[in-house]
Amino acid sequence: MPEAQANIRVRPLDELDIGAIVRIDERITGIYRPEVWEQRVGYYLRRDPEACRVAEADGKVVGFMLADLRAGEFGLEEPGGWIERFGIDPDWRGRDLGRLLFEAIVAHLKAAGAASVRTLADRGDTRITGFLQKLGFAPSPLQALEIRLAQPPGEQRR
Amino acid sequence: MKVHEITLEKKYHDAVEHWRRHNFKDYELLLENWDRYFPTDERFCLCAKLELGTSDQVQVGEHRGEKKRVAPDELTEEEARHLLGIIRAQASTEFGSIQQHSGTLERAHDDQDRFWVLRVMAEELRHGYQMIHLLLSQDWSKASGGVTGREMVEEILSMQTGNHVLDAFNLDYDSFLDNITFAALIDRVGKYQLTMQKVCAYRPMADSMPPMLREEAFHLAAGVIPLRRWAKRAAAGDPFITMTAIQHAVNKWLPRGLEMFGDERGGETNVKFGFKDMKNREAQDLYLEEVRRMIRDINARFLRARFPEIGAEQAEQVLADLERNRGAHRGVRHDDLLRLPDRRFFRRKGEPAFAMVGVDGEAFTDVEEYLRHLAKNLNEGYVASRDMRNYAEALRGVAAGTLAVADAVKKMPKLKRVGGTCPCSKGVRWVMEEGEGAPGAPASGAGA
Ligand SMILES: [Fe+2]
Ligand SMILES: [Fe+2]
Numbered sequence: 383m384p385e386a387q388a389n390i391r392v393r394p395l396d397e398l399d400i401g402a403i404v405r406i407d408e409r410i411t412g413i414y415r416p417e418v419w420e421q422r423v424g425y426y427l428r429r430d431p432e433a434c435r436v437a438e439a440d441g442k443v444v445g446f447m448l449a450d451l452r453a454g455e456f457g458l459e460e461p462g463g464w465i466e467r468f469g470i471d472p473d474w475r476g477r478d479l480g481r482l483l484f485e486a487i488v489a490h491l492k493a494a495g496a497a498s499v500r501t502l503a504d505r506g507d508t509r510i511t512g513f514l515q516k517l518g519f520a521p522s523p524l525q526a527l528e529i530r531l532a533q534p535p536g537e538q539r540r
Numbered sequence: 541m542k543v544h545e546i547t548l549e550k551k552y553h554d555a556v557e558h559w560r561r562h563n564f565k566d567y568e569l570l571l572e573n574w575d576r577y578f579p580t581d582e583r584f585c586l587c588a589k590l591e592l593g594t595s596d597q598v599q600v601g602e603h604r605g606e607k608k609r610v611a612p613d614e615l616t617e618e619e620a621r622h623l624l625g626i627i628r629a630q631a632s633t634e635f636g637s638i639q640q641h642s643g644t645l646e647r648a649h650d651d652q653d654r655f656w657v658l659r660v661m662a663e664e665l666r667h668g669y670q671m672i673h674l675l676l677s678q679d680w681s682k683a684s685g686g687v688t689g690r691e692m693v694e695e696i697l698s699m700q701t702g703n704h705v706l707d708a709f710n711l712d713y714d715s716f717l718d719n720i721t722f723a724a725l726i727d728r729v730g731k732y733q734l735t736m737q738k739v740c741a742y743r744p745m746a747d748s749m750p751p752m753l754r755e756e757a758f759h760l761a762a763g764v765i766p767l768r769r770w771a772k773r774a775a776a777g778d779p780f781i782t783m784t785a786i787q788h789a790v791n792k793w794l795p796r797g798l799e800m801f802g803d804e805r806g807g808e809t810n811v812k813f814g815f816k817d818m819k820n821r822e823a824q825d826l827y828l829e830e831v832r833r834m835i836r837d838i839n840a841r842f843l844r845a846r847f848p849e850i851g852a853e854q855a856e857q858v859l860a861d862l863e864r865n866r867g868a869h870r871g872v873r874h875d876d877l878l879r880l881p882d883r884r885f886f887r888r889k890g891e892p893a894f895a896m897v898g899v900d901g902e903a904f905t906d907v908e909e910y911l912r913h914l915a916k917n918l919n920e921g922y923v924a925s926r927d928m929r930n931y932a933e934a935l936r937g938v939a940a941g942t943l944a945v946a947d948a949v950k951k952m953p954k955l956k957r958v959g960g961t962c963p964c965s966k967g968v969r970w971v972m973e974e975g976e977g978a979p980g981a982p983a984s985g986a987g988a
Contacts, residue, residue: 397761428758
């Protein structure tokens with residue numbers, strides 16, 4: 383069980399955090415998928431490592447949040463931050479680590495010229511949407527739209 | 541995180557482009573395929589980048605609290621000479637690593653690995669360009685003994701593998717494994733140097749660091765992520781990739797990486813002058829701890845691939861047991877995993893220079909036995925190299941008492957270019973140099 387008085391530190395992501403992120407994701411989803419995280423972390427590290435943070439408790443990574451700064455997509459010319467993935471080790475929930483990660487990222491994105499921070503979440507996942515609301519996220523006038531495409535028989539959906 | 545971009549005066553920009561055409565042939569290929577491998581990333585810019593909004597106060601050393609210096613004339617002559625040594629060494633490593641990466645790039649196992657390394661090379665080119673900007677944007681003649689900026693740039697662009705300021709940049713790669721191990725270990729030294737130099741009392745140097753560091757983060761990923769994948773393939777029994785081969789590459793590069801920090805007993809001057817915020821041993825200790833973490837991470841990747849049914853915690857337990865007992869677990873021996881070589885292993889500079897210490901810290905008294913130990917723990921191509929022959933010769937001299945360690949350190953021959961500035965001229969030959977390294981070799985190092 384985690385220490386009540388653990389020493390918490392939030393710092394930028396680095397390539398040696400992949401193992402810890404894989405472990406946290408596995409604890410949350412039950413799926414071991416190192417390849418997915420190798421690819422994602424590779425992506426974020428070449429964008430801007432400081433826009434992504436991990437939370438350490440007594441030197442062990444127990445939470446992460448991955449974000450980057452984008453401009454010029456979907457007609458959004460103004461630079462904006464996008465938070466794509468985050469996860470907190472279930473043993474370390476309820477300690478505001480998510481907020482600490484978020485605040486560090488927002489400070490960095492702001493300094494980098496972001497005018498807003500966006501994310502996409504499944505409306506049905508109230509645990510996630512509740513967490514985002516507590517951070518200050520509100521529904522955006524932008525709306526995510528999609529069409530489900532039927533796969534030809536025999537072809538696998540990725 | 542706002543950045544000011546600067547292009548060199550045309551003739552110098554052209555000189556770097558000329559060097560690039562000779563030493564980095566796949567540069568155009570990288571740019572043509574940029575969107576394929578790095579979609580939505582900013583296009584590559586061959587320019588110097590200076591971070592805006594950084595501190596203008598000296599943070600460490602005897603000038604702490606004073607205003608940062610913005611021209612060499614504001615430094616004392618000794619400080620300026622010292623800093624010039626750091627900048628030239630840094631420039632040399634940046635260009636040097638491109639030449640090294642080029643040699644074995646074609647042997648990359650897949651295109652993504654190859655394009656990642658190509659991007660690393662382009663960014664090293666930009667780092668070299670950045671250092672040239674620092675040399676040319678101000679008058680360093682007081683510190684350079686009259687050597688002009690133009691001459692310093694010529695000297696840097698004419699270096700070939702063999703006469704770079706730091707030894708890690710004088711070693712050829714033997715396979716693509718060297719490309720990724722170099723990125724994982726030697727670029728990591730670079731990360732430490734750049735991080736320490738963020739405080740530099742010479743502001744243009746300090747402001748050069750953050751953009752370089754952001755790029756460096758990807759260089760480390762371009763080493764560690766392929767190594768993780770290779771460990772997985774080794775676990776699956778791929779006959780062409782083994783943990784032993786990876787270990788041999790680690791054994792080759794780690795000692796050179798440790799030496800790039802400079803002598804363990806030194807680095808005080810850097811702190812005193814406010815150029816770096818750590819002494820050599822302090823930084824080396826942190827580096828070593830980080831490499832230990834990296835090796836553990838790769839080992840865990842290996843174990844989970846070998847035993848898909850075990851979870852993260854169990855894998856960590858197995859790892860801890862194997863490290864402690866040096867035994868075996870269901871056919872995986874301790875020797876099948878990577879391990880951190882002893883910091884005194886295969887050293888030729890610094891405190892343990894020419895000490896005969898094995899990978900696991902075992903002491904040797906017989907030179908020939910030690911050389912056989914090295915041959916067993918390094919890859920064949922490297923063992924057969926000229927670099928190893930020179931080292932063995934010096935070591936035999938030290939052991940026989942005919943050569944002092946200090947002289948052995950200086951004795952490593954360098955490949956020196958003679959005449960001309962175009963790197964395509966073949967005027968290169970082996971020469972023994974008086975004294976250690978190139979002029980201005982710093983008491984502590986740099987890194988790509
Ligand atoms: Fe570099
Ligand atoms: Fe690098």
